[in-house]
Amino acid sequence: MTPGRLSFFLLLAPLVLWLGLLIVIPHIDMALVSLRARVAPGEYTPSLQNYADFFTQPLYLVTFARTAIMSILATAITLIIGFPISYYIAKIAKGRSQASLFLMCLIPFWVSELVRTFGWIILLRETGVISGLLQWAGLADQPVEMLYNDSAMMLGLVYTSMLFMVVPLTTTLESLDDAVIEAGYDLGGNGFSVLREIVIPHAMPGIVSGCIVVFMLSLGNYLTPTMLGGKDSLWFTQLIYSQFIVRFNWELGAAFGFCLLGASSLIVWGMLRLTGQTLERTMGEGS
Amino acid sequence: MKSRFTLAATVAVLALNAPAHADTLRLLTWGGYAPDAVIDLFEAETGHTVEVTLSNNEEMVAKLRATGGGGFDLAQPSQDRIAGPQAEFGIYKPIDMSKIDTALFIPSMLEATKTNTTVDGAVYAVPDVWGTSGLIVNAAEASSVADYTDLCNADLTGKVTYRLKRPTLIGFAFSMGLDPFAAYGDIAAYQAILDQVEAKLIECKPVVKTYWSGGDELINLMRSGETVAAMAWDTGGWKLNTDNADINFVAPTSGALGWVDTFSLPAQGRADDAAYAWINFVMQPKIAAMITEEAGNFTASAGADEFVNDALKAQYQNSFPPAAVDNIRWYPPVPAEIERIEGETLDRVQAAG
Numbered sequence: 001m002t003p004g005r006l007s008f009f010l011l012l013a014p015l016v017l018w019l020g021l022l023i024v025i026p027h028i029d030m031a032l033v034s035l036r037a038r039v040a041p042g043e044y045t046p047s048l049q050n051y052a053d054f055f056t057q058p059l060y061l062v063t064f065a066r067t068a069i070m071s072i073l074a075t076a077i078t079l080i081i082g083f084p085i086s087y088y089i090a091k092i093a094k095g096r097s098q099a100s101l102f103l104m105c106l107i108p109f110w111v112s113e114l115v116r117t118f119g120w121i122i123l124l125r126e127t128g129v130i131s132g133l134l135q136w137a138g139l140a141d142q143p144v145e146m147l148y149n150d151s152a153m154m155l156g157l158v159y160t161s162m163l164f165m166v167v168p169l170t171t172t173l174e175s176l177d178d179a180v181i182e183a184g185y186d187l188g189g190n191g192f193s194v195l196r197e198i199v200i201p202h203a204m205p206g207i208v209s210g211c212i213v214v215f216m217l218s219l220g221n222y223l224t225p226t227m228l229g230g231k232d233s234l235w236f237t238q239l240i241y242s243q244f245i246v247r248f249n250w251e252l253g254a255a256f257g258f259c260l261l262g263a264s265s266l267i268v269w270g271m272l273r274l275t276g277q278t279l280e281r282t283m284g285e286g287s
Numbered sequence: 288m289k290s291r292f293t294l295a296a297t298v299a300v301l302a303l304n305a306p307a308h309a310d311t312l313r314l315l316t317w318g319g320y321a322p323d324a325v326i327d328l329f330e331a332e333t334g335h336t337v338e339v340t341l342s343n344n345e346e347m348v349a350k351l352r353a354t355g356g357g358g359f360d361l362a363q364p365s366q367d368r369i370a371g372p373q374a375e376f377g378i379y380k381p382i383d384m385s386k387i388d389t390a391l392f393i394p395s396m397l398e399a400t401k402t403n404t405t406v407d408g409a410v411y412a413v414p415d416v417w418g419t420s421g422l423i424v425n426a427a428e429a430s431s432v433a434d435y436t437d438l439c440n441a442d443l444t445g446k447v448t449y450r451l452k453r454p455t456l457i458g459f460a461f462s463m464g465l466d467p468f469a470a471y472g473d474i475a476a477y478q479a480i481l482d483q484v485e486a487k488l489i490e491c492k493p494v495v496k497t498y499w500s501g502g503d504e505l506i507n508l509m510r511s512g513e514t515v516a517a518m519a520w521d522t523g524g525w526k527l528n529t530d531n532a533d534i535n536f537v538a539p540t541s542g543a544l545g546w547v548d549t550f551s552l553p554a555q556g557r558a559d560d561a562a563y564a565w566i567n568f569v570m571q572p573k574i575a576a577m578i579t580e581e582a583g584n585f586t587a588s589a590g591a592d593e594f595v596n597d598a599l600k601a602q603y604q605n606s607f608p609p610a611a612v613d614n615i616r617w618y619p620p621v622p623a624e625i626e627r628i629e630g631e632t633l634d635r636v637q638a639a640g
Contacts, residue, residue: 127513
C-alpha cells in the first residue's frame with residue numbers, strides 16, 4: 001500500500017465508522033426487527049406480517065398519504081414564500097443590508113424548535129396574543145381559537161423549514177451574473193419571461209435541493225404536528241412513535257420506519273425525474 | 288522514594304475504594320417523586336448520590352426494554368405495568384423482601400401490589416405513590432359534568448379536553464355501563480367493549496377542544512378558562528383548586544380510576560443496596576409527607592398523612608367522600624395483547640375526522 005492510499009483510508013475512516021456504527025448497523029437491526037412477528041411473550045417468528053398490516057389497514061395508508069400530501073404542500077408554500085426573499089437577499093439587497101437580512105432569517109434558529117413552537121402557541125391560542133389584539137381592535141367580539149387545526153400546523157411547518165429553503169436558493173441565485181438578467185431585458189424580455197427563461201432555470205438546482213430538504217424535514221417532523229395540530233393531526237411520525245413507545249410494538253414501528261424511508265425516497269426520486277435534475281448536480285451546485 | 292510511591296499508591300487505592308460503599312443511584316421516576324430536599328437528606332444520611340431521570344409509564348418501559356433493563360437502578364412504573372412487560376421483555380429483577388422494611392407500608396396496599404406484580408412466584412414491586420384519575424370540572428361553567436360521558440355534552444363544544452390514552456378508554460367504558468377490567472382475559476369481549484367506546488369517542492370528537500398530552504398543557508387549558516371540563520389526575524385538579532376555587536377534582540359517579548406507582552428494580556441495575564436504602568428512606572412517614580407535598584399525591588407509607596399540610600388534606604376529603612373512596616376502580620395488570628388492540632382503537636379515534 002502506498003502512503004497516499006494509506007492516508008486516503010485514514011481520512012475515510014471516521015466517515016465509514018460514523019455511517020457504519022450510527023446508520024448502517026442500526027438500520028440492519030431495525031430491518032430484522034421489522035421482519036418478525038410476536039407469537040407469544042418473548043417469542044418471535046420471521047414474518048412479513050408487519051408490512052402486510054401497513055398495506056392492508058386503511059388507517060395507516062391514509063395517515064401516510066395525508067402526511068405526504070401535507071408535506072408536499074408545506075414544501076410548495078415554503079418555496080413560494082422563500083423564493084422572493086432569497087431573490088431580494090441575493091440580487092437586490094447590497095452590502096450590510098444583505099448580510100443583516102440573511103442574519104434575520106438565521107436568528108430564529110438560534111433557539112430550539114420547542115421554544116419556537118411554544119411561541120406560536122402563545123400567539124395563536126384562544127387566550128393568546130393575536131386573539132387578544134383582534135378583540136382589542138374590535139375585529140372580533142369573542143376569543144378566537146386559531147390553534148389545533150391544519151392551518152396552524154402548516155404555518156408551523158413552513159416557519160420551521162424556511163431557512164433550509166432560503167440558504168440554498170440564495171447561494172444559487174448569487175451565482176447568477178447580473179449581466180445575464182440585463183441581457184434578457186435588452187433582448188426584449190419582460191419581468192415574467194426573464195424570471196421564467198433565465199432566473200428559474202439557473203436556480204433549479206437550489207430549488208430542488210431546498211425542496212428535498214424541506215420535504216424531508218416536514219415528513220419527519222414530530223413536534224410541530226403534535227403541538228400545533230391538535231386533535232385531528234395524526235402525522236405518520238406520531239404513528240411510529242406510538243408503536244415504539246406507547247404500544248411496545250417495535251416490530252410494527254420498525255416496519256413503518258422502513259415504509260416511510262422507502263416512500264420518501266420514491267417521492268424525492270419522482271421529484272428529481274419530474275424536474276429533470278440529478279442528485280449529483282443538485283447537491284454539487286445547491287450547497 | 289519507594290515509601291513515597293507506596294504512600295501514593297495507598298492513597299490511590301483508598302480513593303478508589305471509598306466510593307464502593309457510596310453508590311450512585313440512577314432513579315427513573317415521575318416529576319415530584321424525588322424532591323431535591325429529600326435527595327439532600329438521603330445523600331447526607333447514606334453517602335449515596337442520586338441521579339434523577341423524569342419519565343412516564345410508557346417511556347419507562349420503552350427505555351428499559353431498549354437497554355434490556357440497564358441504565359437505571361430503580362424505576363417507578365405503575366403496578367399494572369410490571370407483570371406484562373416482565374413476562375414479555377424480562378426488564379425487572381425480583382424484589383428481595385427481606386431488605387424492605389415492610390413495617391413502613393400500609394399493609395393492605397403492600398399486599399395488593401405484591402399480588403399484582405408477582406410473576407412466576409417472585410414479587411417484582413412494592414407500592415410508593417398512589418392516586419386517581421377522574422374529572423376536573425370548573426363548577427361555575429360546567430356544573431353538569433359528573434361522569435366521563437358528560438364530557439360529550441353538546442353545550443360544552445370546544446370547552447372539553449382529555450388525553451387520548453388508555454385511561455380514557457377505560458373511564459368511558461365504565462361510564463357507559465361496561466366493565467373492561469372483567470374482560471381483560473377475553474380478547475373478543477374486550478374488543479367488543481372497545482368498539483363501543485370507539486364509536487362514542489368519535490361521536491364526541493367535535494366537542495373536544497384538543498387531546499392534551501402533558502400535565503402543563505392541561506393546567507394551562509383549565510387555568511386560562513379555554514376548557515371547563517377535563518379528564519385528568521386528581522393532583523392537577525387540586526393544584527388548580529389552589530388558584531381558582533371554582534375548579535376542583537371530581538370523582539366520577541362511575542368511579543375514579545386508581546393507580547399505584549411502584550418501586551421496581553431494573554434487571555441490570557448496579558446499585559441494588561442504594562435502591563433498597565432509598566425505598567426504606569422515602570417510606571419513612573416524615574419523608575413520605577414531603578413527597579406528598581411536592582407531588583400532590585398520597586403514598587403507601589403508614590402514618591404519613593399526619594405530617595401532610597391541612598390544605599391538601601381538605602382538598603382530598605372534598606374530592607373523596609368515603610363512598611367515592613370505596614368506588615375507586617384499581618387498575619389490574621394489563622395483558623400485553625390488550626394494549627395492542629387499544630392502540631389500534633386510539634389511532635382510529637385520532638384519525639377520525
